[in-house]
Amino acid sequence: MTTTSAGAPAAPADPGAPIDLGAPLSTADLRRAAEPVPLLVGPDVRGRVERAREFLRVVRADDDRPVYGVKTGFGALIGYAGRAEEADQCDNTLAHLGAGQGPDLPHDVVRAALLLRVWSLGQGFSGVSTEVVDTLAAMFATTFTPAVPRYGSVGASGDLIPLAYATQALRGRGSAHVDGERLPADEALRRAGLAPLALDGRDALALVNGTSLTTAATALALDSVRASHRAAQDLTCLLADVLGCDPGFLHPRLIGAYGHPGAIAVAGRMRGALDGVAPTGDRPLQEPYSIRCSPQLLGAAEDALRYADGVVAADLTSISDNPLFFPEDDVVAHGGNFFGQPAAFAADAIAMVTASVGNLVERQLDLLVDPARNTGLPPMLAAGPGQQHGLQGVQLATTAFIAEIRRNAVPASTQSLPTNLHNQDVVPFGTQAALRSYDLAELLRLLCGSLALGLRQAVHVGGRRPTAPRCAELLDLLADAIAPVDPDRPLDADVRLAAELVTTRWS
Structure with missing residues (x-):
C-alpha cells in the first residue's frame, strides 16, 4: 500500500492500467503484480535496452576490454576464462546456483521480485537482449510463477540463488506454478502459453545479479x-x-x-x-x-x-x-x-x-x-x-x-x-x-x-x-x-x- 505522511494511504493506481516499465515503480505496482497484469514496454524502454545491447556487442569484440561474466568466470573464479559459447556461458552462470533449499517463497514475493528485475533491466544499463524484457513482460500477463526456494541468498552479488531458480524456470527448467498448481517448469510454460527464454551469458548474469528479492520482500513487508x-x-x-x-x-x-x-x-x-x-x-x-x-x-x-x-x-x-x-x-x-x-x-x-x-x-x-x-x-x-x-x-x-x-x-x-x-x-x-x-x-x-x-x-x-x-x-x-x-x-x-x-x- 503506497503511503503518504503519517501513514495515510495514497490514491490507488488504476487497477486496469498496465505497469509502464518506463515509469518509476510503486509498492502498489508490486502488489498488483501478484495477479496477472499487463506490462508496457514502450519505445523509450526498448530503445535504451537496444543501445546498451549494441554497446555490449562492441566491447565484447574488443579483446582488450574485460567484462565480468561475459568473458570470465563468476565470483571468486573471475580470474579464469568463462566458456567460449554464449549459450554455454548462460549455463555456466546458472547451473552452480541451483543450491537453494526450503519451501517455495510466496507467489506475491516472487512476482514482485521479477517485476523489479525486469524494471531494472529495462532502464538500459544491463546490456540484456530485448527478448529478456519482452518474455518477462509476457509472463506477467499470466499466472506463471517460478518455484523459488526460500534459503540460499546472502543479499549480495544479487539474490543469486533465488533469482537463478526463477531464471531457470523461465527457461523451462525446474518447477513453476500456474493457476495455483505446481508443475515442471516446461509444462507450466506450455500451459501459460509462454515460450522458454533463450539467454546468453550476459542475460543470465543480469537476471540474477540484483537484490530484487530483498527489495520486493522489504517493500511488501513495509506495506x-x-x-x-x-x-x-x-x-x-x-x-x-x-x-x-x-x-x-x-x-x-x-x-x-x-x-x-x-x-x-x-x-x-x-x-x-x-x-x-x-x-x-x-x-x-x-x-x-x-x-x-x-x-x-x-x-x-x-x-x-x-x-x-x-x-x-x-x-x-x-x-x-x-x-x-x-x-x-x-x-x-x-x-x-x-x-x-x-x-x-x-x-x-x-x-x-x-x-x-x-x-x-x-x-x-x-x-x-x-x-x-x-x-x-x-x-x-x-x-x-x-x-x-x-x-x-x-x-x-x-x-x-x-x-x-x-x-x-x-x-x-x-x-x-x-x-x-x-x-x-x-x-x-x-x-x-x-x-x-x-x-x-x-x-x-x-x-x-x-x-x-x-x-x-x-x-x-x-x-x-x-x-x-x-x-x-x-x-x-x-x-x-x-x-x-x-x-x-x-x-x-x-x-x-x-x-x-x-x-x-x-x-
Whole structure:
C-alpha cells in the first residue's frame, strides 16, 4: 500500500492500467503484480535496452576490454576464462546456483521480485537482449510463477540463488506454478502459453545479479506493517472510547512539547478518530502506558517507518546489477550496486517496529480481558464466565504471536559472514532481514485482528458503545461482519476476518 505522511494511504493506481516499465515503480505496482497484469514496454524502454545491447556487442569484440561474466568466470573464479559459447556461458552462470533449499517463497514475493528485475533491466544499463524484457513482460500477463526456494541468498552479488531458480524456470527448467498448481517448469510454460527464454551469458548474469528479492520482500513487508500500524492507532482509539478514557493523553500542547514529528502526526490522527468522545470519569487519572504512551510509541514507529519509506522508494528506482553499461560515455563500470545493505537496515527497522507495535497491541488486549483493569467487564470477555471462555483462546494465541515476533526481531544486517573464498567478505543479509520482516508483518496483522475481535466482544458483554462517531463506525464495521462470541466457537477465522477489515478499511 503506497503511503503518504503519517501513514495515510495514497490514491490507488488504476487497477486496469498496465505497469509502464518506463515509469518509476510503486509498492502498489508490486502488489498488483501478484495477479496477472499487463506490462508496457514502450519505445523509450526498448530503445535504451537496444543501445546498451549494441554497446555490449562492441566491447565484447574488443579483446582488450574485460567484462565480468561475459568473458570470465563468476565470483571468486573471475580470474579464469568463462566458456567460449554464449549459450554455454548462460549455463555456466546458472547451473552452480541451483543450491537453494526450503519451501517455495510466496507467489506475491516472487512476482514482485521479477517485476523489479525486469524494471531494472529495462532502464538500459544491463546490456540484456530485448527478448529478456519482452518474455518477462509476457509472463506477467499470466499466472506463471517460478518455484523459488526460500534459503540460499546472502543479499549480495544479487539474490543469486533465488533469482537463478526463477531464471531457470523461465527457461523451462525446474518447477513453476500456474493457476495455483505446481508443475515442471516446461509444462507450466506450455500451459501459460509462454515460450522458454533463450539467454546468453550476459542475460543470465543480469537476471540474477540484483537484490530484487530483498527489495520486493522489504517493500511488501513495509506495506503490510504500515496498514497494521494505522490499524493499531484506530484500535487504540476504539479501546479508549469503549473503556471511557479521557483523551488528554493526546492533547496537542502535550504532544507538541514532546517534539517528535511521528508522535505529532500520529496523535493528530488519533485525536481525529476520538473527536466527539465523552469520557466516563470512571477511569484512573493516568491510564496504563499501553494507552497513555500510545502516541509516543506509535509515533516513534511512524518515524522509523518513514525511514523505511525512503529506503524502499530509492530501491524501487535503483539499478541493481553488475557491471553497468553507459554507451554514451563508452564506460563499462564494475562495482557493487547489487549490495542490499539499505534494504537490510530498513527491513531490520521494520522488524523492530513490528515487535514494538505488536507488543502494544498484545498488552492492550490483555488489559481489555482483565476485569481488574477493564472497568468491570467479565474476565476474558466471556458472556458466561466458566460456562463460556470468550477470548481466552485468542489471548493465549496472541502471547504466542508476540513471542514469535520477539524471537525473530534480532537484526539480520549485523550478522555478516564471509563467503565465496572471501570475494564476498562482507555481506548484508538483506534477504534474511526482508523475508523475516515479511513473515512477522502477518503476525502483526493477526494481533490487530485479535484486538479488534476483543473490542467487538467487549461491547457485547457490557462495554459501552463508542461515543466518538469514527470509533462507532469502526465498531459497526466489525459487528456487521462478526457475530458476538456467545456461545464459544472456534475464532481463528474471525481473527483473520477482523484483521482484514481493520487493515484494509482505508485502502
